[in-house]
Amino acid sequence: MSFVDAPMTPLDEVHKSPSRVRSLLSFLRKHPQAALGFVILMLFVFVAIFGPYFAPYGEREQVGPIFGTPSGAHPLGLDDGGIDVLSLLIYGARVTLIVGFAGALVAMLVGGSIGIISGYFGGKIDNALMRTTDYFLVLPDLVLMIVVASIWGRSLRNIIIIIGLIYWTYMARLIRSQVKVVRERAYVKRAQALGATHARIIFRHVIPQIAPLLLAQTVLMVGYAIFLETAISFLGLGDPSVPSWGKMIETAFSRSAISYGAWWAIAPPGIAVALVIMAFNMVGTAAEDSLNPRLRVSHLARRHFRLRPLPDKEPPK
Amino acid sequence: MRAGWSYIGRRALFALITVFIAISLNFVLFRLAPGDRTSALRCQGCTQEFKQQLRADFGLDKSVPEQYAIYLNQTLHGDFGRSFVTEQPVIAELWQPIKNTLPMLLLGTIFSIMLGITTGMIAAWRRNTLADKGTVWAAILFYSLPTQWLALMLILYLAGPLHLPTSDIADPYLAYSNAGAWAEFVDRLKHMILPAATIGLVLFGDYTLIVRSSMLEALGEDYILTARAKGLSNWEIINQHALRNSMLPIVTLVFLSLGFIFGGTILIESVFNYPGIGLQIYESVGNRDYPMLQGAFLLLTVVIILMNFLADLLYFKLDPRVTE
Numbered sequence: 001m002s003f004v005d006a007p008m009t010p011l012d013e014v015h016k017s018p019s020r021v022r023s024l025l026s027f028l029r030k031h032p033q034a035a036l037g038f039v040i041l042m043l044f045v046f047v048a049i050f051g052p053y054f055a056p057y058g059e060r061e062q063v064g065p066i067f068g069t070p071s072g073a074h075p076l077g078l079d080d081g082g083i084d085v086l087s088l089l090i091y092g093a094r095v096t097l098i099v100g101f102a103g104a105l106v107a108m109l110v111g112g113s114i115g116i117i118s119g120y121f122g123g124k125i126d127n128a129l130m131r132t133t134d135y136f137l138v139l140p141d142l143v144l145m146i147v148v149a150s151i152w153g154r155s156l157r158n159i160i161i162i163i164g165l166i167y168w169t170y171m172a173r174l175i176r177s178q179v180k181v182v183r184e185r186a187y188v189k190r191a192q193a194l195g196a197t198h199a200r201i202i203f204r205h206v207i208p209q210i211a212p213l214l215l216a217q218t219v220l221m222v223g224y225a226i227f228l229e230t231a232i233s234f235l236g237l238g239d240p241s242v243p244s245w246g247k248m249i250e251t252a253f254s255r256s257a258i259s260y261g262a263w264w265a266i267a268p269p270g271i272a273v274a275l276v277i278m279a280f281n282m283v284g285t286a287a288e289d290s291l292n293p294r295l296r297v298s299h300l301a302r303r304h305f306r307l308r309p310l311p312d313k314e315p316p317k
Numbered sequence: 318m319r320a321g322w323s324y325i326g327r328r329a330l331f332a333l334i335t336v337f338i339a340i341s342l343n344f345v346l347f348r349l350a351p352g353d354r355t356s357a358l359r360c361q362g363c364t365q366e367f368k369q370q371l372r373a374d375f376g377l378d379k380s381v382p383e384q385y386a387i388y389l390n391q392t393l394h395g396d397f398g399r400s401f402v403t404e405q406p407v408i409a410e411l412w413q414p415i416k417n418t419l420p421m422l423l424l425g426t427i428f429s430i431m432l433g434i435t436t437g438m439i440a441a442w443r444r445n446t447l448a449d450k451g452t453v454w455a456a457i458l459f460y461s462l463p464t465q466w467l468a469l470m471l472i473l474y475l476a477g478p479l480h481l482p483t484s485d486i487a488d489p490y491l492a493y494s495n496a497g498a499w500a501e502f503v504d505r506l507k508h509m510i511l512p513a514a515t516i517g518l519v520l521f522g523d524y525t526l527i528v529r530s531s532m533l534e535a536l537g538e539d540y541i542l543t544a545r546a547k548g549l550s551n552w553e554i555i556n557q558h559a560l561r562n563s564m565l566p567i568v569t570l571v572f573l574s575l576g577f578i579f580g581g582t583i584l585i586e587s588v589f590n591y592p593g594i595g596l597q598i599y600e601s602v603g604n605r606d607y608p609m610l611q612g613a614f615l616l617l618t619v620v621i622i623l624m625n626f627l628a629d630l631l632y633f634k635l636d637p638r639v640t641e
Contacts, residue, residue, distance in 0.1 A: 134331070135338045138625060140617045142580035143598065147346055147614050150602050223461070230463045231584055235599060249466055253588065258483075263473055270466030277461040 027290065037282030044276055048097045051090040059083070059091040059243050067262040077264035079248070080255035088243055089268050095244040096226055096273070099160055100280075103225035106164025108218045111171025116210075118172065119179025120202060130176065133169045141166045142231060149237040156239040159232060163225045171217055175210060182209045212287075220284030223277040230273055245269035324633060332626040339618040343611055344388050348381070397612035402604050407612035411597065415616075417486055418582055418593030421509045422575070425516025430571060432521050434560075437528025441536060442555065452525060460522030464581055468515045468588040475511065482508050484590040512589045516578060527570055531563035538562070565635050572628035579617050 028035040057063050061083065068078035076085035118129040145162050152158045182188065183206070191201050226245075232238055233246030234253070248269040257265040379387070391398075397407035440452035459467075472483045482488070488504050496504075535541065536559050544554045579594070586595035594613060601609040 135335050138335050138618070138622055139339065139342075140580045140614075140621050142583060143614050143617050146583070146598065146602055147610055150605070150610065151346060227461075227463060231465070234463075234465045234584060235587070235602060237602065246463075249463065249469070253465070253469060258469065258472055261473075266466070266469050266473070270463055270470070273463050273466070274458065274461040278457060281457060281461065 027287070031286040031290070033282045034286035037279040037286075040275060040279035041283065044093055044097065044272075044279070047090055048093040051093055055087040055090040057084040057087040059088060061087075067257065067260045067265060070264050076268050077262065079262075079265045080251060080257065085248075085264055085268055088248055089245070089272060092243045092245045092248055092269065093272070095156070095239075095242045096229060096246070096276070099156065099163070099229045099244070100222040100226040100276075102160040103163030103167070103228070104218045104221040106160060107167035107171055107221055107225075108214060110164055111168035112175050112214055114168065115172040115175025116179050116202060116206065119176035120183055120198070120206060122180070122183075126176070129172070133172050137169045137173075141228075145228065145232055146235060146237065149232055154237055154239055156242060159229060159238065162232070163228050166228070167221055167224060171214075171221070174217060175214060178210050178213055179206055182206050216284055216287035219280055219287060223280035223284065226273060226276055226280075230269075245273050321633065321637065325630065328626055328629040332622050335622050336619055339615060339622070340389065340392055341385075343615050344385055347607060347611055392615070397615070398608040400601075400609045401606045402601075402609075407608050410609065411594065411612055411616060414592060414594040414597040417591070418579075418586070418595065421512050421591065421593065422516065422578065422582065424509055425513035426520070426571065426575060426578070428513055428517030429520035429524055432517060433524025434528050434567070436521075437525040438532055438555065438560065440525065440529045441532030441559075442551075444533065449529075452529070456522040456525040458522070459518055460526075462519075464515065464519050465584040465588055467518060468512070468585050471511050471515055472588070475514075479510075481511055483511060486592050508591070512582075512585050512591050515585050515588075516581065519581060520574060520578065523574065524567075524571075528563070528567055531566045532559055535559040535563040565632070568635065569628040569632045572624050572631060575624055579620060 028038055062081060063084055064074065064078045064082050066078070066080055066082050068074060068082065070077040074084050074086065076089065079085050079088065114129055114133070118126045145166060148162050148165070149158060152162075188201060188205050191205055196204075229238070229244065230246030230249060233244055234250045236250065236254075238244060238247050238250070240247075246269075249266060252262070252265040252269075257263075395408060399406055400410050403410060436452045436455075440449040443449050475481070476483045486505065486508050487501065488508075491501055491504050541554060541558055544558050549557075582593060582595035583598050584595070585591070586593045587599040590596065594617070598610065598613045600606075601613065
């Protein structure tokens with residue numbers, strides 16, 4: 001079929017961009033893996049928001065013997081204080097997800113703005129910022145986190161800031177490379193020629209272009225943030241006043257759930273963490289694949305070192 | 318070769334500057350701590366004069382730039398101060414844990430490399446089959462599991478059936494019973510297996526995906542087609558052409574991950590109560606032993622920087638095109 005024979009599309013239809021909800025739906029339809037992840041996530045978000053209303057018992061309520069075995073009344077058993085594990089899991093979802101989202105948000109704000117400034121202005125600013133990023137990339141993140149957390153003290157806010165401070169580097173590098181591409185586009189040049197200010201160009205032309213990528217990266221980062229939260233809670237540097245999945249693993253370990261053989265106190269929070277991280281990964285990588293053209297070649301991403309599998313060269317069946 | 322030397326020089330300079338920044342960051346981070354080193358000391362009955370005397374001893378009454386200069390000088394001479402707990406020099410206190418950690422780390426890395434290369438290779442060769450999909454899903458699953466949780470699960474479900482010890486580095490009674498060097502070696506190895514297996518499984522997800530994608534890339538190259546046309550067997554194609562060419566990213570990434578897994582040992586060693594550098598850091602956090610923390614942080618950072626530098630050198634050796 002030659003170009004001339006192609007049926008003409010009315011102009012107004014060409015310009016009508018699909019609504020956000022519709023484009024999200026079509027994205028999920030094209031990526032069943034992402035759809036599965038999305039469903040799991042929505043489930044956990046629902047639990048995080050409304051959990052306290054339907055949790056069977058209180059988060060500090062002793063309802064039975066220490067490390068009571070799972071039964072009809074307590075499907076996941078009791079922990080070291082005789083507290084219902086299922087209820088704790090439900091209460092913990094909120095804190096864990098808040099830390100995940102907030103940590104990723106801090107990383108996005110810090111990394112995103114540094115990436116945009118660096119990529120947009122280029123030259124000496126770019127050089128200085130990217131060198132700094134390189135140095136931060138090398139620091140061992142868990143150790144840095146321990147040092148900062150033990151100095152600043154144990155609180156939810158500190159954990160969120162620390163997670164953001166650790167993950168901004170990766171975000172900054174990725175966003176910078178994309179901004180560098182956008183900056184060279186004709187409409188940006190045109191806006192510059194018309195005398196638009198830097199702020200206007202960045203907010204009107206650059207950010208809308210990189211926003212989807214920024215979003216996809218943030219989604220991926222939420223998973224790592226949750227991972228870090230469990231690690232830092234496990235080391236006893238988490239917020240002592242609120243329940244989280246990381247803290248559940250920590251208390252189960254330090255109160256020797258293992259000697260009691262109380263698998264039900266350890267296994268559920270770990271499985272919940274793994275499920276959430278996998279779900280974020282499924283959504284994030286699918287979004288990344290469809291938004292970031294550079295990923296068509298294998299590249300380094302994820303925690304520190306990872307080559308993502310190449311998209312298969314054969315057409316999908 | 319000129320370009321090569323300038324590349325190596327640039328990487329070396331970068332490594333040196335990074336070490337310097339890490340040292341400075343160390344100073345700044347601990348200066349930001351609420352109170353100073355004297356208030357971290359637990360002493361109820363201390364008089365004001367005594368505290369003043371202590372501050373002078375630590376050099377805390379001097380100006381910040383002066384303190385920085387003194388700190389730099391001490392650090393460059395390998396003086397990291399003394400542990401608050403044992404009152405021994407930090408360097409001496411860190412040495413034994415590091416010697417304990419290294420063999421365990423090595424065992425875990427070997428384990429993950431072998432597992433990762435085998436499964437990644439099979440997944441790439443049998444792309445889009447059940448084996449491939451299973452491998453990728455397993456990799457993502459192991460990648461998502463919290464490290465400390467995986468270690469706990471191994472204790473719960475593997476230690477019993479396999480009769481493996483779950484705590485400490487050696488059986489304390491063995492030393493008294495004159496069991497001989499061989500028995501002691503076996504005992505140490507047994508204590509190492511579960512922590513090493515945890516490291517191996519944590520890294521396995523990453524390695525498998527790396528090997529798989531880099532193999533897929535190599536398998537798509539023209540020389541594989543040529544090799545096939547020459548009538549080479551599958552094994553020859555994989556072993557002599559595909560694997561060899563896909564080793565490049567694998568080797569360097571193994572080096573990079575070696576540096577980072579040092580951080581992961583904190584979680585693993587505290588679960589297995591394995592007296593390595595990770596457990597030392599864990600205990601220093603609990604004791605608020607800032608000099609030890611400072612020393613360990615600096616040491617690990619330098620190790621990671623060194624590993625990065627080695628990875629750069631290795632990459633250059635394997636693929637001289639990087640200088641371009």
